Amino acid sequence: MPSSDFDHPYSDTASIGHAVFVSGCLPVDKAENLVEGRKEALDAALATVGRRLESIGLGLSDVVKLTYYVTDIADRSLANDQYVQHFTEPRPARTVVQVAALPRGASVEIDAIARRR
Numbered sequence: 177m178p179s180s181d182f183d184h185p186y187s188d189t190a191s192i193g194h195a196v197f198v199s200g201c202l203p204v205d206k207a208e209n210l211v212e213g214r215k216e217a218l219d220a221a222l223a224t225v226g227r228r229l230e231s232i233g234l235g236l237s238d239v240v241k242l243t244y245y246v247t248d249i250a251d252r253s254l255a256n257d258q259y260v261q262h263f264t265e266p267r268p269a270r271t272v273v274q275v276a277a278l279p280r281g282a283s284v285e286i287d288a289i290a291r292r293r
Contacts, residue, residue: 188228191292196234198288200245201225202280210280214251218244218258221286229290236262238290241269245285249274 190197201224203217204210211220221244226236244255252272259267278285 189232191232194292196229196232196238196290196292198225198228198290200285200287201228202278202282202285210282214248214283215254215258217283218251218254221282221284222258222262225286225288229288234290234292238293239263239268239288240291241289242271243287244270244272245275245278245287246272247275247278247283251284 184199186199188199190199201221202210203220204224205220206227211217222236225239225242229235229238244251246252246255249272255270255272259270
């Protein structure tokens, strides 16, 4: 599958059986410009996950696990707000991990596992 964030040597998504793995998604807009701002970056990264899933006929409702990599653990509360807004019960499993740095100076990167029904 072609790259959607910028040149990288891996697939945006990979599948095995009913499991779909979405590679880390940076907070970029459709033109691949980095989105700034804490909430805005979280929303843009999740939107990138959504675009990648849509490219293979799935959506956010198919997500079973997400991992958020943030450069400031204080963004966890914003991630919680986002989760409640975008996912209904039972919500997917989720992990939030603080990291020292992310590609392109991003403040967040999100990867996901989804399932084909």
